[in-house]
Amino acid sequence: MKIWITEQEAYKLVQNNDAVLFDCRGIMDNLAQSIQNYYEERIEGAEYIHSFLMGNNPISGGRHPLPDLNDFIDIVESIAQGKLIIGYDNRNSFYGTRFVFLCHLVGIECFLIQEGYEDLKLFKKSTKDSFEEKQHATVKFYNSTVKEYEMAVEMNKELANRDLNKNFNKEIITFCNNIQSLIKAPQHDVVLIDARAHERYVGEVEPMDKIAGHIPTAINIPFSEVYADGLPKKSEALREVFKNVLGKESIIYCGSGLSATPLYVALKTLDQNVKVYAGSYSEWVSKYPNQIETGEQK
Numbered sequence: 001m002k003i004w005i006t007e008q009e010a011y012k013l014v015q016n017n018d019a020v021l022f023d024c025r026g027i028m029d030n031l032a033q034s035i036q037n038y039y040e041e042r043i044e045g046a047e048y049i050h051s052f053l054m055g056n057n058p059i060s061g062g063r064h065p066l067p068d069l070n071d072f073i074d075i076v077e078s079i080a081q082g083k084l085i086i087g088y089d090n091r092n093s094f095y096g097t098r099f100v101f102l103c104h105l106v107g108i109e110c111f112l113i114q115e116g117y118e119d120l121k122l123f124k125k126s127t128k129d130s131f132e133e134k135q136h137a138t139v140k141f142y143n144s145t146v147k148e149y150e151m152a153v154e155m156n157k158e159l160a161n162r163d164l165n166k167n168f169n170k171e172i173i174t175f176c177n178n179i180q181s182l183i184k185a186p187q188h189d190v191v192l193i194d195a196r197a198h199e200r201y202v203g204e205v206e207p208m209d210k211i212a213g214h215i216p217t218a219i220n221i222p223f224s225e226v227y228a229d230g231l232p233k234k235s236e237a238l239r240e241v242f243k244n245v246l247g248k249e250s251i252i253y254c255g256s257g258l259s260a261t262p263l264y265v266a267l268k269t270l271d272q273n274v275k276v277y278a279g280s281y282s283e284w285v286s287k288y289p290n291q292i293e294t295g296e297q298k
Contacts, residue, residue: 044126060278063256091116097261203294
C-alpha cells in the first residue's frame with residue numbers, strides 16, 4: 001500500500017486541484033500552542049486537523065482516546081469534497097501517521113508527505129491569511145434530473161444514518177480484552193510490539209505512567225526506527241527493521257496510541273497485517289497494574 005509520497009508528488013496533485021492538504025502538526029498535550037503554531041505558519045491553503053486527532057471516544061481508553069469517528073469523517077469529507085487527502089507533519093513525528101490510521105479506521109484512503117514540514121521547499125508557507133478569514137461558503141445551483149435528485153436524497157439518508165463509532169474498520173484496531181486473550185494463549189503468528197523508547201520498554205524510566213515496564217509478551221521496536229535522517233526508511237530498510245515480524249499479524253501499542261502509528265503505517269506500506277491497540281500502555285496499566293513486565297522479553 002502506498003501511503004508516504006514525496007513533496008514533489010504532493011505538490012503536483014495540489015497544483016492540479018486533485019488533492020487537499022491537512023496540517024497534522026501539533027505539540028503533545030498543548031492544544032493552545034498547536035493551534036497557535038498553525039495560525040502563525042502553515043502551507044498556504046492547508047486545513048487544520050490536529051485537534052480532531054484525539055477525543056474522548058469510549059471505544060478506547062488511555063491518555064489520548066480516539067475522537068468521535070462520526071465527527072472525524074464528517075470534518076475530513078466536508079473539507080476534501082471528493083478530492084485526494086494528503087497530510088503533512090513535522091519531521092520524525094506521529095500526528096500525521098495518526099491521521100492516516102484514523103482515515104483507515106473510517107474507510108478513507110489518504111497519503112502522507114514523507115518530508116517533514118521543516119524540510120518542505122516547493123509549497124508556499126503562509127503567515128498572513130488567518131484561520132477565520134479562510135472560512136467562507138459558496139452557494140452553487142445545479143440543474144439535475146429527477147433520478148439524480150432521488151439518488152442524492154438516498155445518499156444523504158445513508159450518510160445521516162451511518163455510525164462509524166460502531167461500524168469502523170475492525171481489521172486494524174484491537175482492544176485490551178484481545179490483548180488479555182493473546183497473553184493467556186499466545187499465537188505463533190501474532191506478535192505484540194511496544195513502540196516506545198527502549199528505556200521505557202525495559203522499565204528503566206517512565207515519565208508518564210504510574211508503573212514502568214511493558215505489557216507481557218511484547219517485543220520492542222521503537223517508532224524512531226521507522227525514520228532515518230528525517231525521512232521514513234525505504235522498503236528494504238523497513239524490512240530489516242521488521243524482519244522478525246514479517247508475515248505475522250503485528251499488534252502495535254505505545255504510551256497512549258499516538259507513536260504506535262508510525263509502525264502501523266510502515267507495516268502497511270509493506271503490505272503486512274497490522275493492528276493498533278488504541279488504548280495502549282496508559283490504558284493497560286490503569287486496568288491491569290499487576291500485569292506488567294520489566295527487562296528484555298524472555
